[in-house]
Amino acid sequence: MINPEVQNFPFWRHLDTAWQERLDASVRRADYAAGQEVRGNGSECLGVLMLLSGRMRVYISAEDGREATIYRLGQGEICVLSASCTMPDIHYDVQIQAMEDSSALILPTPVFARLIRENIYVENYAYRSATEHFSDIIQAIEQLLFQTLEQRLVSFLLDEAASQNSDELHVTQEQTARAIGSAREAVTRALKKLSQEGLIRLFRGGVELLDRKELYSRV
Structure with a gap:
């Protein structure tokens, strides 16, 4: 069969x-x-x-x-x-x-x-x-x-959110860095900046998107 x-x-x-x-x-x-x-x-x-x-x-x-x-x-x-x-x-x-x-x-x-x-x-x-x-x-x-680190990072986060149909993404900073072709340390700094601006929330092992509209404007 x-x-x-x-x-x-x-x-x-x-x-x-x-x-x-x-x-x-x-x-x-x-x-x-x-x-x-x-x-x-x-x-x-x-x-x-x-x-x-x-x-x-x-x-x-x-x-x-x-x-x-x-x-x-x-x-x-x-x-x-x-x-x-x-x-x-x-x-x-x-x-x-x-x-x-x-x-x-x-x-x-x-x-x-x-x-x-x-x-x-x-x-x-x-x-x-x-x-x-x-x-x-x-x-x-x-x-x-041609894109800045922030643009690549935000594009990745938005794509992941669309793919997972959720604003809470279980993706590590190491995985994020590899996905966008950057060093983990640089990704960590960029994520902290977005967090300080109130656009995302960082938690252990992931990221939550708080303001998709503003994130889309950054791409």
Whole structure:
């Protein structure tokens, strides 16, 4: 019997019966602890990842250790960039980290590579998905180059609030610093400044947004 979770891959209905059975037999489930690297810099091609539960971040890193989060994955979302090695025209690499305890289905690289060669719909889906996220990479680079630390910090806090649908964010200062590509000490100072201005409230292990309207004006 085919695993119903596998049928959530967006290209499932475009596969014939033989490929559906092959996909079902090939996909594996993986569990990750909060903070665990799912795919590191220079690591082997992981394959297509579909998040079943939890949250992950997709990011790029510089040689000096700075990081910039490109986008976040939520439940049911798919990352094709984790299998970018199967697409010869895609020449950028990403890293993936679990933001909280997470579970995912992984379609191995060899299976996905063959599927791309044999199914034009899957090939189009893969390139469309990768192209859509290229703009996210450009935006992340622009933020590092042209935005102030406060602007990057506020943008991150607002994005997290929207993602979690809450003004109370359980995110550490270390996680925040890594997400926006800055030093923890600098992030700590910027958070304290926003707190002194009454825009946020700091608590152990997190931040509460108190004035979203003013925070939006700072971006």
